[in-house]
Amino acid sequence: MTAILEMRSINKAFPGVQALSEVTLTVERGQIHGLLGENGAGKSTLMKILAGVYAPDSGEILFDGASVSIATPHQAQQMGIVTIYQEFTLVPHLTIAENVFIGREPGVGAFLSWGRLRDQTRAVMDGLGITLDPMTPVSALSVAEQQMVEIARALSMQSKVIVMDEPTSALSEHEVHQLLDICRDLKAKGISIIFITHHLEEVMRVCDHITVLRDGRNAGSAPIGDVTLDNIIQMMVGRSASELFKRTQSYATAETVLSVRDLRTAADPNNPNKTALHGISFEVRRGEILGIAGLIGAGRTEAARAIFGADRFEHGAITFEGKPVAIRSPLDAIRLGIGLIPEDRKQQALFLALAVRENLSIAALGRLLHWINFVRFDAERQMVERYRQALNIRMSGQDQTVGNLSGGNQQKVVIARWLAMEPKLLIVDEPTRGIDVAAKAEVHQLLDELASRGIAIVMISSELPEILSMSDRILTIREGRLTGEFQRAEATEERLMQAMALSGASASS
Amino acid sequence: MNSRRIDVIRLLGQFAPFLFLIALVLIFTSLNPRFLLPLNLWNILRQVSITGLIAIGMTFVILTAGIDLSVGSLLALAGLVCADIYKGGEFFTRLFGADVSGLAGNVAIAAALAMIIGVLGGLIQGIAVTRLGVPAFVVTLGGLSVFRGAALQYSNGGPISTFDATYNFWGQGKVLGDVPVPVIIFLAFAVVAHIILRYTRYGRHVYAVGGNIEAARLSGLNTRRLILSVYVIVGFFAGLGGFVLSSRLNSSEAVAGNGYELTVIASVVIGGTSLFGGRGSVLGTVVGSVLIGVLNNGLVLMNVSSYVQQIVIGCIIVLAVWFDQFIKARQKR
Numbered sequence: 157m158t159a160i161l162e163m164r165s166i167n168k169a170f171p172g173v174q175a176l177s178e179v180t181l182t183v184e185r186g187q188i189h190g191l192l193g194e195n196g197a198g199k200s201t202l203m204k205i206l207a208g209v210y211a212p213d214s215g216e217i218l219f220d221g222a223s224v225s226i227a228t229p230h231q232a233q234q235m236g237i238v239t240i241y242q243e244f245t246l247v248p249h250l251t252i253a254e255n256v257f258i259g260r261e262p263g264v265g266a267f268l269s270w271g272r273l274r275d276q277t278r279a280v281m282d283g284l285g286i287t288l289d290p291m292t293p294v295s296a297l298s299v300a301e302q303q304m305v306e307i308a309r310a311l312s313m314q315s316k317v318i319v320m321d322e323p324t325s326a327l328s329e330h331e332v333h334q335l336l337d338i339c340r341d342l343k344a345k346g347i348s349i350i351f352i353t354h355h356l357e358e359v360m361r362v363c364d365h366i367t368v369l370r371d372g373r374n375a376g377s378a379p380i381g382d383v384t385l386d387n388i389i390q391m392m393v394g395r396s397a398s399e400l401f402k403r404t405q406s407y408a409t410a411e412t413v414l415s416v417r418d419l420r421t422a423a424d425p426n427n428p429n430k431t432a433l434h435g436i437s438f439e440v441r442r443g444e445i446l447g448i449a450g451l452i453g454a455g456r457t458e459a460a461r462a463i464f465g466a467d468r469f470e471h472g473a474i475t476f477e478g479k480p481v482a483i484r485s486p487l488d489a490i491r492l493g494i495g496l497i498p499e500d501r502k503q504q505a506l507f508l509a510l511a512v513r514e515n516l517s518i519a520a521l522g523r524l525l526h527w528i529n530f531v532r533f534d535a536e537r538q539m540v541e542r543y544r545q546a547l548n549i550r551m552s553g554q555d556q557t558v559g560n561l562s563g564g565n566q567q568k569v570v571i572a573r574w575l576a577m578e579p580k581l582l583i584v585d586e587p588t589r590g591i592d593v594a595a596k597a598e599v600h601q602l603l604d605e606l607a608s609r610g611i612a613i614v615m616i617s618s619e620l621p622e623i624l625s626m627s628d629r630i631l632t633i634r635e636g637r638l639t640g641e642f643q644r645a646e647a648t649e650e651r652l653m654q655a656m657a658l659s660g661a662s663a664s665s
Numbered sequence: 666m667n668s669r670r671i672d673v674i675r676l677l678g679q680f681a682p683f684l685f686l687i688a689l690v691l692i693f694t695s696l697n698p699r700f701l702l703p704l705n706l707w708n709i710l711r712q713v714s715i716t717g718l719i720a721i722g723m724t725f726v727i728l729t730a731g732i733d734l735s736v737g738s739l740l741a742l743a744g745l746v747c748a749d750i751y752k753g754g755e756f757f758t759r760l761f762g763a764d765v766s767g768l769a770g771n772v773a774i775a776a777a778l779a780m781i782i783g784v785l786g787g788l789i790q791g792i793a794v795t796r797l798g799v800p801a802f803v804v805t806l807g808g809l810s811v812f813r814g815a816a817l818q819y820s821n822g823g824p825i826s827t828f829d830a831t832y833n834f835w836g837q838g839k840v841l842g843d844v845p846v847p848v849i850i851f852l853a854f855a856v857v858a859h860i861i862l863r864y865t866r867y868g869r870h871v872y873a874v875g876g877n878i879e880a881a882r883l884s885g886l887n888t889r890r891l892i893l894s895v896y897v898i899v900g901f902f903a904g905l906g907g908f909v910l911s912s913r914l915n916s917s918e919a920v921a922g923n924g925y926e927l928t929v930i931a932s933v934v935i936g937g938t939s940l941f942g943g944r945g946s947v948l949g950t951v952v953g954s955v956l957i958g959v960l961n962n963g964l965v966l967m968n969v970s971s972y973v974q975q976i977v978i979g980c981i982i983v984l985a986v987w988f989d990q991f992i993k994a995r996q997k998r
Contacts, residue, residue, distance in 0.1 A: 466883060490885040504883055507876040509943045518873055519884045521866045529866045573884070 159218070160185045160348050161206075161237075161317055166215035168201055175201045176212075176372045183317065183365075186346045188339055190353070190363035190380075194392055194562075194592035198372040199352050203319050206350075207239040208232040220316070236316035240306045240323060242590065243502075248295035253277035255294055256309045280312045284338055298453050300331040307338060311347075318342065319350045324358055325590050328451035328618050330657055336362045354592060355619075356385055368392055392593060401597040401625075403604050406644070407443035408628045412478070413581050413612040414463070414494075415439040419472035421462055421636075431455040433462065433469070433636045440581065445603065445613045447627030449620065449652050455636040456616045457499055460583045464496040465489045477580070490519065495574030499585040499616070501563070505570045508559035512551050513540045515558045516569050520576035543572035547602060564595025571602060582606065583614045588622060600626060620649045632656045681988060682937050682952045686959065693963035700966055707843050709958040713932075714847035715740075715906045715913070716925055717954035720932035721851075721858045722902030724950045725895040727933050728862075729875040730942025731794070731801040733896060735808030736903045737925035739786045741918070742816040744907030747779035748825040748917035751832055756820055772832055776908045783904020784897055786812060791896030795889040801896075809926070816919035826916035836913025847909050852951075854902070859947040871895065875942030931978060932957055935985040 161183040168176040176198045183189045193199050204210045206217070208226040217224055219235060226232050232239075246255045253273045254261070262272040277290035286304050294302060303323060310318045320339075324332045332355075339349055339362055351363060359366060360380065367377040368391040376391040419436040433455050440446045450456045462469040465483040474481055476492050483489045486496070498504035507515055517524060517536050524535045540554050547568045551561055558569060567587065574582055587603065588596040603626060607613055617623050623630055630647050632640040632655035640655030677684070693700040719736050726733050749756045751772070754765035768774050786808065793804045838846040862868035873881045874891045882888045906925075911917035936953025938945025957978060964974050 464883075485887075486883050487885045487887060496883060498883060503877075504879050507873050507880060507943070509876050510872060514869060514872075518869070518881075518886075521869060525866055530864050531866055531869065533864075 158185055158221075159183065160220060162216075162218040163202070163206065164216045164218070166202065166205060166217075167213045168205060168210060169213055174372055176205075179215075179369065179372070179374055181367055182377075183348050183350060185316075185348060186343050187364045188343050188349045188351055188362055190351050190359040190366040191369070192353070192356075192359065192366055192388060192392055193369035193375070194594060197369040197375075197392075197592075199369055200321065201372075202369070203239060203321060203350065203352065206232065206237060206317075206319065233313060236314060237319070238310040238313055238315040238317070239319040240303070240310060240321065242322045242325065244302050244306055246294045246302055246305060249293060251291050251293055252281075252288060252297075252305050252308075253290035255305055256280060256290075256312055258309075260313075276312070277308070280308045284308055284311065284341070299326045300328070300334070300452060303327070303335070304338075311342070315347060317348045317350065319352070321352045322354070322590055323351070324353060324355055326452065326618075328454075328656075329620065329653060330451055332358065354590070354596075356388055356593075359388065360385060389593060401600040401604070403600075403626060406628045407607045407610070409442040409444070409610070411442040412439045413442050413476065414614075415475040416459075416463060417473040417475070419459060419462060419469055419474075421458060421467065421469045431458050431636050433458055436472075436633070436636070436638055438631055438638065438641075440612045440614055442580075442612055443607050443610045444628050445607050445615055445626055447623040447630040448614060448616045448633060449618075449623045449630055450616075450633035450656050452618065454633045454656065456633055457585055458636070459633070460496060460585050460614070460616060463489070464494060464583060466496070490577065493578070493580035495519075495577060495579040495582045497567075497570050497574065497582065497584040497587060499589065501566055501570060501590075505573075506558055506566060508557070510558060511555045512549070512558050512561065512569055513537065513554040516540050516543060516572050517576065519573050523576075539576060540572075543575065547572055547575075548598065562592070562595070564591040564598070567591055567595070567599060568602075571599070575606075579611060581612045581614070583616070585616045586618065587615060588617075588619070620652055623647075623652065624649065677992065679937075681992070682935060682949055682956060682985070686952055686956045689956065689959050689963065693959065693966065696963075697966045700963060703843060705962065707845055707848065709962045710848045710851070710955065711845040712961065713954045713958035714845070714851040715910050716928045716932060716957075717851045717951065718847075718854060718909070719899065719902045719906045719925065719929045720936075720950045720954050721854055721947055722895075722899030723929050723933045724858070724936075724938055724945060724947050725862075725871060725898045726801075727930075727938050727940060728871050728942055728945055729892055729895050730878075730940070731892065731895060732805065732930070732940075733787075733790070733801065733808075733899045734805040734926045735786070735790065735812055736899060736906075736929055737922035738809050738812035738816065739783055739900060739903040740907040740910065740922035740925060741920065742786070742812045742819065742907070743779040743782040743904035744911040744917045744921055745816050745820050745825060745919060746782055747775045747908050748828070748911045749820070750778055751775040751828060752825060756825070760819065770829070770831075772835070775832070776835070776905070779908035780901055780904040783900040783902070783907065785900070786903070787897040787900020788893070790900070791893035794896065795893045813919070820917075820919050822919060824916050824918040825911075828912065828915060833912050833915055836909050836911070837915070847913060850905075850909060854905075855947055855951050862947055867894075872943055875944075877943070928957060928978075931982045934982060937985075937989065939989070940986070 159182050163181040166176050166179045179198065179202055191199050201210065205212045208229045208231050217226065256277045257273055261268050262276060263269040274290045284304065284307060288301060294305060323335060327335060336358065342349060353359060363380050365379050366388065368375040368388065370392060417437050419433050421433045423432040424430045431453055436459050448456050461467045463474060465485045465488050474483060481492060502508060513536060517539060521531065524532050526532050537554060549565050549568045551565060558566060588599050603613055615626060624647060628644055630642045630652065631638055632652055634656055699705060723733060750765055750768050753769040757765050790804050790808050793799050794801045835846055840846060840849065862871065870886050870891055873886060874888050878888055910921055932954040933950050934940060935956055936949030938949055960977060961974055
């Protein structure tokens with residue numbers, strides 16, 4: 157094998173931080189190369205240099221044996237380096253075909269040839285084993301399907317290197333399988349893939365070679381056959397997996413905090429990605445962590461949002477602390493003592509342009525006021541400092557822009573926002589999506605601690621290991637219906653998977 | 666080295682409007698020393714005081730990623746009704762039949778009326794934006810036409826002129842020697858607005874809604890009421906502006922404030938407030954307003970025609986936004 161890409165001694169500094177020092181990365185032709193490291197280790201910076209988004213301060217890039225300088229994303233694409241970002245770059249109102257060939261539409265002069273556009277798109281998608289109609293608008297697709305479209309686009313550009321940044325973080329187990337199969341197909345075609353992920357099991361399953369970064373430096377590089385999971389974790393964090401968080405006891409009581417009866421929502425014609433709920437009933441108790449497992453699009457998030465008052469529901473009764481309640485808006489839910497940590501931090505939780513302090517205190521501001529609603533800045537700062545210490549939030553100061561924190565620390569800020577409200581029930585949707593191993597353990601420990609204080613926690617997650625290690629009790633959901641209930645002791649990945657993915661799985665108890 | 670260079674760029678970005686203002690002042694002073702005379706400087710401030718006043722309200726709107734194109738028309742309507750009632754309500758009586766001559770000669774009532782009309786105009790538009798879900802651009806484009814039409818209908822197209830000294834004090838008077846009253850009003854409201862945006866819960870919520878409306882809603886903010894409120898605020902300032910302008914010109918006309926929306930939005934944007942919401946300040950808006958005044962005044966002193974002034978202002982708006990985005994792009998790269 158020969159190297160298609162070599163990045164040598166790359167250096168890059170940002171204000172106040174050396175993001176990369178002397179980083180080297182070598183990718184062979186037809187290789188799936190795992191690029192690993194905690195958040196802030198420099199993976200994204202390195203890949204943005206490769207994509208022409210950032211310019212390196214020094215260093216050399218060899219592509220196909222020749223020294224190159226990549227000045228713009230467009231240039232990177234022309235060379236055959238395509239990046240699929242965590243946040244997709246598709247135009248929602250255009251069709252799959254238009255998105256795949258955007259900027260390179262087949263046609264005569266200014267006129268578009270719809271027939272050729274459709275046929276060429278279908279040819280690319282057939283090569284990937286995707287059966288979607290090329291004329292479907294992208295807005296009608298699930299997250300996993302949109303990702304397939306991104307991959308189809310990359311493929312249609314005759315890419316030689318495809319960079320996938322956290323490609324599986326929004327996918328369910330089943331969809332991850334599909335994606336990994338596609339990666340192996342691409343590899344067989346001689347395409348190289350740089351695979352950035354926090355999911356180490358996937359790395360072991362699909363990668364040929366790994367490179368680990370830590371604090372902007374190379375921490376190790378090896379063929380996958382030469383390393384174990386423990387080795388990799390050690391390279392990433394400088395400590396072994398046995399130190400990661402494990403729950404030791406349950407704090408569940410018999411006292412029901414929230415009870416939901418026959419929750420139903422209608423399908424939304426404007427948002428086909430939204431799953432209708434067909435009668436969801438469950439309860440959660442003080443100090444209990446209730447895990448909700450399901451594939452993407454099973455209705456987990458929809459149920460959480462309906463209970464929190466973020467979306468309307470057609471039918472259903474909610475009882476909170478024994479009293480029937482009507483929750484019509486998030487404000488109603490918050491007044492009862494319910495908090496929601498949404499799945500998409502940047503879109504739904506953070507004010508990226510505002511400071512850490514302002515992000516943390518936004519919900520609890522009502523408790524920090526002088527006369528006529530002046531903010532008591534001293535009290536606010538004290539509160540933020542208290543949570544910084546309690547949650548070990550790493551930031552340069554309270555006035556740092558929240559967008560500059562790592563994913564794990566951003567998540568802690570969101571959690572702190574709700575802790576400041578002293579909630580009785582916390583709904584957490586994908587609490588550790590896109591955050592690194594060490595921060596993940598911290599978040600898990602935090603959730604455990606909250607449960608020990610008597611807070612009821614509903615935890616939605618796509619990651620079965622997370623569900624299994626954290627939950628006292630587990631519900632599985634599929635196509636808007638609950639398909640199973642398991643006590644922690646009786647749940648296994650296989651049993652959950654069956655209830656989540658197979659039709660006709662009946663509720664057990 | 667590298668990081669220091671970026672820090673300089675960031676600082677430059679933050680203070681760009683202010684630095685640009687200083688540069689303009691230096692240029693105009695060197696070209697014509699009369700520019701720096703106190704009388705001229707007060708004159709500049711007086712000239713921008715009314716659009717500046719409305720720009721304070723517009724800052725709230727733009728911080729929530731909204732826009733209000735109707736301010737000039739609403740100003741005209743409020744100014745007309747206010748002037749008419751002050752003079753005995755001739756047009757009011759003709760239109761509605763009621764005799765309001767008892768309110769004549771009372772500045773407090775006339776001014777309050779102007780502000781009430783502004784608030785009502787803003788309220789209606791705010792309701793249309795938040796309850797009907799029509800984009801603010803469209804709602805206020807409609808408002809621009811509706812309020813202007815209402816003003817023309819109210820006065821039958823003619824002006825209402827000649828008030829007494831009590832009324833005209835608010836637009837033409839001077840206090841503390843040379844300080845024009847409209848300037849005092851402008852700066853006083855700027856201070857109040859600055860305090861509200863920086864130090865109160867409401868201000869924090871305005872930034873939050875503009876920064877990420879979904880996150881704001883999920884954090885328990887009443888996003889509809891917040892958005893409604895900013896249109897009421899800008900309406901209030903448009904109404905107040907109508908009163909001050911009629912007093913300053915000693916006349917109120919249905920065509921008053923024509924094209925003010927451009928100057929007002931320009932003041933806010935040149936002052937560094939992002940049209941996408943969530944970033945900006947009243948302080949910037951004050952600087953932006955003064956900058957436009959300095960530019961106009963300086964060009965007059967240099968005998969540049971008022972037509973060319975419009976061309977220059979238009980270019981500067983585009984340049985200001987370009988510069989803002991250029992700075993942001995440089996910070997990232």
